[in-house]
Amino acid sequence: MSEISTELRAALERASSGASTVAVTAAVERLSARYRTVAAADSPILSSRADVLAYAVYRMPATYAAVRLALLHGLDAGLGAVESLVDLGGGTGASVWAAADVLPGLAQATVLEQVAEAHRLGRDLAGDTLPRADWRTWRLGEPVPAGDLVTVSYVLSELSPSQQQRVVDDATGAAQRAVLVVEPGTPDGHRRVLTARAALIDADWQVIAPCPHALGCPLAVDDWCHFAARVNRSALHRKVKGGELSHEDEKFSYVLAVRPGEAPSPGGAARVVRHPVKRKGLVELQLCRPDGSAGREVVSKRQGPAYKAARDVAWGDAWPPDPS
Numbered sequence: 169m170s171e172i173s174t175e176l177r178a179a180l181e182r183a184s185s186g187a188s189t190v191a192v193t194a195a196v197e198r199l200s201a202r203y204r205t206v207a208a209a210d211s212p213i214l215s216s217r218a219d220v221l222a223y224a225v226y227r228m229p230a231t232y233a234a235v236r237l238a239l240l241h242g243l244d245a246g247l248g249a250v251e252s253l254v255d256l257g258g259g260t261g262a263s264v265w266a267a268a269d270v271l272p273g274l275a276q277a278t279v280l281e282q283v284a285e286a287h288r289l290g291r292d293l294a295g296d297t298l299p300r301a302d303w304r305t306w307r308l309g310e311p312v313p314a315g316d317l318v319t320v321s322y323v324l325s326e327l328s329p330s331q332q333q334r335v336v337d338d339a340t341g342a343a344q345r346a347v348l349v350v351e352p353g354t355p356d357g358h359r360r361v362l363t364a365r366a367a368l369i370d371a372d373w374q375v376i377a378p379c380p381h382a383l384g385c386p387l388a389v390d391d392w393c394h395f396a397a398r399v400n401r402s403a404l405h406r407k408v409k410g411g412e413l414s415h416e417d418e419k420f421s422y423v424l425a426v427r428p429g430e431a432p433s434p435g436g437a438a439r440v441v442r443h444p445v446k447r448k449g450l451v452e453l454q455l456c457r458p459d460g461s462a463g464r465e466v467v468s469k470r471q472g473p474a475y476k477a478a479r480d481v482a483w484g485d486a487w488p489p490d491p492s
């Protein structure tokens with residue numbers, strides 16, 4: 169676990185120490201049911217202090233882990249230096265925690281969010297760990313300040329199609345370098361990401377991850393592109409969500425694009441789009457390739473260094489890996 173995720177976990181434990189487990193569990197159940205019903209929200213889904221705390225306890229470690237992994241993929245694919253972040257619909261600030269963990273040059277973050285209670289908790293959680301975060305009450309449609317990177321994480325499903333388009337347009341208008349959109353790793357989450365991806369490509373932005381090309385998505389018809397980030401579950405999380413496992417895998421879909429010229433030309437690597445299957449002397453990879461196709465590649469022991477690399481490659485990595 170990274171130092172930042174340990175800090176986040178400790179901050180969540182502190183914030184929830186005085187709260188009634190029964191109240192938090194009831195709020196978790198209500199929110200889980202609401203988020204399963206994918207439908208635009210007429211009014212904020214997080215409507216009370218208990219909701220915001222419940223959201224932070226049961227979802228923030230997972231959304232943090234998803235954004236963190238997407239940014240790591242982006243760094244491998246040429247995402248340049250990021251000094252400032254603007255997080256749209258930022259909730260309690262999961263993206264800021266993720267960015268602070270993996271973007272060493274990050275000096276300033278602005279979290280724009282409609283629910284003031286989410287700011288309050290986000291600010292408390294951030295404490296001295298994320299000192300340069302600015303929390304602003306904001307509703308979609310209001311001006312968005314500029315930043316190197318603009319994130320839109322787990323927000324689209326709460327918006328109507330025209331609002332989804334608006335938030336992506338606002339993100340591209342405000343981002344000086346890069347836009348990251350993250351959604352749940354479900355077929356409809358992937359569809360929303362594809363619509364955002366099309367808007368980014370139409371605006372001449374360069375998609376650097378996960379897609380190795382700007383062609384049509386080869387997985388769009390009978391499959392969906394998603395990845396998984398492992399999240400350690402705290403005792404508190406297990407208490408409010410039930411279940412015994414000490415971890416869960418957060419499935420997510422995403423697109424990360426940069427302004428033209430912000431990243432080197434694509435290096436021609438494919439993307440591993442499923443868990444590699446390892447058998448004796450063989451590794452089977454499911455790939456999305458730069459030529460716009462998707463399919464299986466089997467790497468055998470006879471291929472020496474390629475086999476060794478295939479044994480180490482993970483779902484979501486580039487293939488072949490950059491030798492550097």
Ligand SMILES: C[S@@+](CC[C@H](N)C(=O)[O-])C[C@H]1O[C@@H](n2cnc3c(N)ncnc32)[C@H](O)[C@@H]1O
Nearest residue numbers: 231257258259262282306307308321322323326
């Ligand atoms: C599921 S939460 C995600 C929070 C955070 N981005 C994360 O990844 O953990 C969606 C957030 O979007 C915010 N949101 C939804 N519609 C909004 C709107 N019209 N204007 C501003 N924020 C909005 C909600 O208040 C909520 O905090």
